[in-house]
Amino acid sequence: MSRKPKKLLNNPNDVPAEQLEGLLYASGGKLIKVDGYSGVYRHDIANDQVVVVTGGGSGHEPMFAGYVGQGLADAAALGEIFASPSPDIIIETTKAMHKGKGVLFVYGNYAGDNMNFDIAAELLEEEGIQVKTVRVTDDISAAPLSKMSDRRGVAGDMYVLKIAGAAVASGYDLERVHEVTAKANFNTRTMGVALGACSIPQTGKFNFELAEDELELGMGIHGEPGVRRQKLTSADEINGEIVERLCEDIELQSGDRVCVTVNNLGASTYTELLIAYRKVHQELQGRGIQIHDVLIGNYCTSQEMAGYSITIFRLDDELQGLYDMPCDSFAWRK
Amino acid sequence: MSRKPKKLLNNPNDVPAEQLEGLLYASGGKLIKVDGYSGVYRHDIANDQVVVVTGGGSGHEPMFAGYVGQGLADAAALGEIFASPSPDIIIETTKAMHKGKGVLFVYGNYAGDNMNFDIAAELLEEEGIQVKTVRVTDDISAAPLSKMSDRRGVAGDMYVLKIAGAAVASGYDLERVHEVTAKANFNTRTMGVALGACSIPQTGKFNFELAEDELELGMGIHGEPGVRRQKLTSADEINGEIVERLCEDIELQSGDRVCVTVNNLGASTYTELLIAYRKVHQELQGRGIQIHDVLIGNYCTSQEMAGYSITIFRLDDELQGLYDMPCDSFAWRK
Incomplete structure (x- = not known):
């Protein structure tokens, strides 16, 4: 770039x-x-x-x-x-x-x-x-x-x-x-995908480079290296892999209850976030996972980084009781 | 671009x-x-x-x-x-x-x-x-x-x-x-500023072009021409002008009550939205305007367009009573 x-x-x-x-x-x-x-x-x-x-x-x-x-x-x-x-x-x-x-x-x-x-x-x-x-x-x-x-x-x-x-x-x-x-x-697991770089205002330079036809799976929120760079592919393929990795890591079982966040790292379109959630939902439903709540938007960004992250938060009875309590801040009102 | x-x-x-x-x-x-x-x-x-x-x-x-x-x-x-x-x-x-x-x-x-x-x-x-x-x-x-x-x-x-x-x-x-x-x-007035273009997925092409050092004041949400193209300048200068134009158009008077939205058109950083609101607040406060509520985020986007819009909604007693009622949708919970 x-x-x-x-x-x-x-x-x-x-x-x-x-x-x-x-x-x-x-x-x-x-x-x-x-x-x-x-x-x-x-x-x-x-x-x-x-x-x-x-x-x-x-x-x-x-x-x-x-x-x-x-x-x-x-x-x-x-x-x-x-x-x-x-x-x-x-x-x-x-x-x-x-x-x-x-x-x-x-x-x-x-x-x-x-x-x-x-x-x-x-x-x-x-x-x-x-x-x-x-x-x-x-x-x-x-x-x-x-x-x-x-x-x-x-x-x-x-x-x-x-x-x-x-x-x-x-x-x-x-x-x-x-x-x-x-x-x-x-009980919380996240994985991201980056399509474009972020910059620190004081330096005025991008923190890393990604080719026009590349994405990076698993990139961190300051541009830390992820697990793989590859050519752009379909959203379903990448999102399916992310869900697969998250479910495996947290050992989700059929019947488990989770909350899900699709978080914009900065410059991705809402369109991409919604299309990502579509796949997440289908995959979790296919595994018999109960989806308790869903958040889609800008919750933890990386300046103008294009890309998003998917977070799965597994609930038990205590966590669900606490999760369902009200909250009220600039970023999150429930 | x-x-x-x-x-x-x-x-x-x-x-x-x-x-x-x-x-x-x-x-x-x-x-x-x-x-x-x-x-x-x-x-x-x-x-x-x-x-x-x-x-x-x-x-x-x-x-x-x-x-x-x-x-x-x-x-x-x-x-x-x-x-x-x-x-x-x-x-x-x-x-x-x-x-x-x-x-x-x-x-x-x-x-x-x-x-x-x-x-x-x-x-x-x-x-x-x-x-x-x-x-x-x-x-x-x-x-x-x-x-x-x-x-x-x-x-x-x-x-x-x-x-x-x-x-x-x-x-x-x-x-x-x-x-x-x-x-x-x-009672509603909006003005935007664009720094980068948007694209329709099916065409895979940007809807317009903006030079690397240019912004467009007043651009529409599909790339419709605004009021002026110019070299990039300070945020305060542009945001100050937008507030000035909005206040004049809606004929805001000292003592008026308003709601304000700083809306990300897509790829702008949250940083820029907050810095924009800072100026909006200072300008409105300086004019003796009462700020009843503030929203900052992605409310009406234009795919990956970089830029944002500022909306002022003037209240009277009836509108304020209706505004303060609860609402609950994907985009807005109050």
Whole structure:
């Protein structure tokens, strides 16, 4: 791909701050900015609850700040585009919210995020704030199942945050919030397909190249290598393979209940998302899987990357009860 | 732009049918297909209500079928990509829903749609079904205010449908549903900006060309010419001009209440949408305008067109009461 990225921006260095400002305005007061740090928190948190803090690099909007709200995350610490928030951002965002009942960190499994959230956790513990962590590892392309803890976190973050937030709203203590959130992560699997590259505004260059007639199966949300490059083929062939891989990885059985998300990585058409879901539905139905809920849209993007990801979230009775609870944020209202 | 369109599809001729199938599956039974015709209707309509029928060309997903649901449209007649549904599709979709209280057609003002919906209305009237029509004319780029009835319908369809659906849910008769829906259209203004082209799957070619360093202000959702081509500039400059033009056209006064939508035409980043809303908010606030609600996302797309539109919907007490009623469809839950 030889073309240059083309976006309508102001100063590229101001992108994270300006888009956060847009989101804060759009929230109508429901989101509050952490004073002096690129973090946001809910305006309406209860005084005696566990607090769920998420975060990561910017550039994946509406992830992460868009998931701060009732029944989801309570706060989000935000880095520059595709770069982890620093420990001080995480610490100040957490302190702005902490209510004395402990904190659960929920974020995607990337080296930078792991390091910075771990440092923040250590320093917060020193101040007497109890912190537990769930790293989201839903991207099955990144490592085999036997090394699940090496996998990246991608769109599946949303299900893990949904369960964490619902567990908090149900009055679970930190121990139990942590436990059920870890279970939610274990029950979430995602695989993506990319047709075009993404770019970081500050560099003005595409992060990778894909030939005009190529796709990459399993590409990560920052352009991390997937499982295979190949010539463009039919949607049903690729989507069928993705479902096959997801079902096998999570060992879905006939009668299992799942939620499904088809997530636009950025520049794909709604047409492609709907045609992808058609195949997902047919394949799951053919395997006797019960589809409990479906989301199709822009939930975790990668700037202008063309492509999408498919996420399967397997429910049990506890997870379904929590999933069905209401939530209300910029990105997800239920 | 010399590149070829790149999408993950099956047979391009099957796109409208396959994407509709995906949407029907995703609705979990809430949408029902009209037997033998490319139309959909709600599963849960009351037996003695006015019926709101919308429709138009496919390719703008989630418009139109995504707005069929509680408190919005009751049915949608769907054409091929960027082509009006034929009269028989409109007639059969209407007949599948009609409950003896009359029908309101709400659709974007395009020659093909006007002709086909008018023919359908005439034939339905001959069968004793009363039909009234509101053509949405929100695109201020298409003609001056003095020729508002020549303007195209774009993303503003969503507000007009919202009010029509809420009026029906409030028990208004056809006369009053028509009246308040026409008022909603009169209070809706949209302007877009395009950075890249869209393509129809069957042709596999872009509908227009834009140079690498150019944007087009006011482009329509099928690539219709806008008001100006120019070199890329800052987001604030373009967004400021759009707000200025919208406010002037609708004659917004300090103290007026509005809803705002920043709608992705397809391939723009969420980053750009949020940065656009930031400027819209600042400009409206600076003019003393009250912002009642904000939507940012993919509401009326144009395949892979890069760019977005900004819609302002001015409220009065009646419109605000109707706007605040719940709605529940694939594209919009409130």
